[in-house]
Amino acid sequence: MAAETKIDDEIEKLRQEIQELRRNCAAKEKRLSELEAQQQKQNEQANAQQQQTSASSDQMLNNDDIARYSRQLILPNFGVKGQLKLKQTAFLIVGMGGLGCPSSQYLLAAGCGRLGLVDYDEVERSNFHRQTLHTEMSIGMAKVESAKQALQQINPHCQIECHRLLLNSENALEILRQYDVVLDCTDNVATRYLLNDACVMLNKPLISGSALQMDGQLTVYNYGENCPCYRCLYPVPPPPDTVTNCGDGGVLGAITGVIGSLQALEAIKVALGGLGGEVLAGRLLIFDGGRCQFRNIRLRSKRADCDVCSPKPMITQLIDYEQFCGMHASDKDMALNILPLENRLTVEEYKNEVLQRKHILMDVRQPAEFEICRLPNSENVPLKTILNDSYLQRFEEELKDEERGIILLCRRGNDSQLAAQHILQRFPQRAVFDIKGGLHAWHFKIDNSFPIY
Numbered sequence: 001m002a003a004e005t006k007i008d009d010e011i012e013k014l015r016q017e018i019q020e021l022r023r024n025c026a027a028k029e030k031r032l033s034e035l036e037a038q039q040q041k042q043n044e045q046a047n048a049q050q051q052q053t054s055a056s057s058d059q060m061l062n063n064d065d066i067a068r069y070s071r072q073l074i075l076p077n078f079g080v081k082g083q084l085k086l087k088q089t090a091f092l093i094v095g096m097g098g099l100g101c102p103s104s105q106y107l108l109a110a111g112c113g114r115l116g117l118v119d120y121d122e123v124e125r126s127n128f129h130r131q132t133l134h135t136e137m138s139i140g141m142a143k144v145e146s147a148k149q150a151l152q153q154i155n156p157h158c159q160i161e162c163h164r165l166l167l168n169s170e171n172a173l174e175i176l177r178q179y180d181v182v183l184d185c186t187d188n189v190a191t192r193y194l195l196n197d198a199c200v201m202l203n204k205p206l207i208s209g210s211a212l213q214m215d216g217q218l219t220v221y222n223y224g225e226n227c228p229c230y231r232c233l234y235p236v237p238p239p240p241d242t243v244t245n246c247g248d249g250g251v252l253g254a255i256t257g258v259i260g261s262l263q264a265l266e267a268i269k270v271a272l273g274g275l276g277g278e279v280l281a282g283r284l285l286i287f288d289g290g291r292c293q294f295r296n297i298r299l300r301s302k303r304a305d306c307d308v309c310s311p312k313p314m315i316t317q318l319i320d321y322e323q324f325c326g327m328h329a330s331d332k333d334m335a336l337n338i339l340p341l342e343n344r345l346t347v348e349e350y351k352n353e354v355l356q357r358k359h360i361l362m363d364v365r366q367p368a369e370f371e372i373c374r375l376p377n378s379e380n381v382p383l384k385t386i387l388n389d390s391y392l393q394r395f396e397e398e399l400k401d402e403e404r405g406i407i408l409l410c411r412r413g414n415d416s417q418l419a420a421q422h423i424l425q426r427f428p429q430r431a432v433f434d435i436k437g438g439l440h441a442w443h444f445k446i447d448n449s450f451p452i453y
């Protein structure tokens with residue numbers, strides 16, 4: 001009997017304790033939901049406040065802004081209004097090379113609100129003489145990242161967005177859509193058509209620059225009435241073999257500096273509605289660095305039957321621009337492969353099997369390149385000379401009774417193939433070879449003390 005009473009007591013005690021715990025728990029749950037509601041309210045208030053501050057930071061200048069931009073703020077046509085407009089404008093720079101470096105530097109320093117950078121490439125030593133944002137520390141780094149690091153030091157208050165990719169018809173519209181003004185700082189025809197068409201489709205102004213050797217050009221497309229687009233001027237792309245880039249033709253860094261800076265100037269004028277002057281739309285600026293002369297010519301007006309900007313365009317979505325131009329947009333995969341296998345030598349085969357025998361080694365690069373570096377037993381006959389039939393005729397006359405093989409060499413193994421192909425077409429009985437990968441392959445596989453450029 002005594003044992004049963006003990007159990008009953010204990011059960012009762014436990015029931016009471018559980019009830020007490022439940023009451024406590026309910027009180028705590030009630031307090032918790034009160035506090036959560038309070039917290040949510042506070043967050044909402046903080047967010048609203050933040051939104052207000054960032055909106056007002058776009059709509060007013062702080063003391064840092066006033067000090068930083070003072071020299072342009074006092075310009076009669078710029079002023080506070082111009083500075084705020086710049087702060088509210090997003091610019092996209094495609095290509096962080098010779099033109100993209102100076103233009104991004106001036107846009108960012110001037111206080112643009114948002115700056116997008118597009119480039120697929122990495123920094124190399126041969127970039128430094130003109131791509132002045134990149135330094136020794138950034139060799140091998142993505143150009144967009146290297147540029148962002150340098151630009152942040154110039155102006156930490158602007159938002160910089162990196163797009164490390166090859167701009168093409170798959171991604172262009174999505175990226176361009178996020179910006180107000182686009183700068184074409186690239187170096188190839190396929191990307192020029194792509195940017196032109198995308199900017200027409202999205203109705204964005206396009207500031208287009210180019211520089212080669214000692215010359216530069218600049219114009220603004222898709223801005224204002226009757227302004228022609230790139231296709232209005234060039235409905236058909238040029239033949240691939242007439243196009244030279246900086247890697248092949250060379251360029252002086254100061255020339256890209258001039259054109260890139262002017263691109264920034266035009267971009268700022270576009271954003272600010274002209275800045276009391278006139279945007280370079282419908283006109284082409286031609287810079288002759290050799291004579292230090294600028295010419296400004298009027299361009300034709302819009303083509304009524306332009307494939308992309310006419311009222312009834314044929315092209316309403318982006319196409320494959322590499323195919324359209326017959327040229328690559330990236331210079332990473334430009335290796336030609338036009339000779340039969342039996343006419344191609346690797347650098348190892350040349351060194352181990354041919355070098356000891358009698359042969360003619362013709363280096364088909366430009367004389368200026370031959371002067372930079374050469375293989376000791378080579379003679380310089382530029383590709384242009386080889387393609388000239390009267391030269392080949394004389395050459396064949398001289399070699400008439402000789403059995404010596406002809407080996408063609410160039411920087412990366414493309415021009416040497418063109419030269420070999422031409423000689424073989426003229427004189428199919430000759431033993432003609434090219435050296436695969438040219439002097440670059442010589443550097444990487446045979447002698448890495450041999451310079452590359």
Ligand SMILES: Nc1ncnc2c1ncn2[C@@H]1O[C@H](COP(=O)(O)OP(=O)(O)OP(=O)(O)O)[C@@H](O)[C@H]1O
Nearest residue numbers: 095096097098119120121166167186187191247329
């Ligand atoms: N479609 C594209 N998408 C992204 N970046 C591009 C595209 N086309 C060109 N570019 C970039 O534009 C830049 C052009 O600049 P520039 O000609 O000065 O440089 P480069 O290609 O480094 O020169 P080099 O021919 O001497 O190697 C390059 O960095 C290149 O990677």
Ligand SMILES: [Zn+2]
Nearest residue numbers: 229232306309
């Ligand atoms: Zn057009």
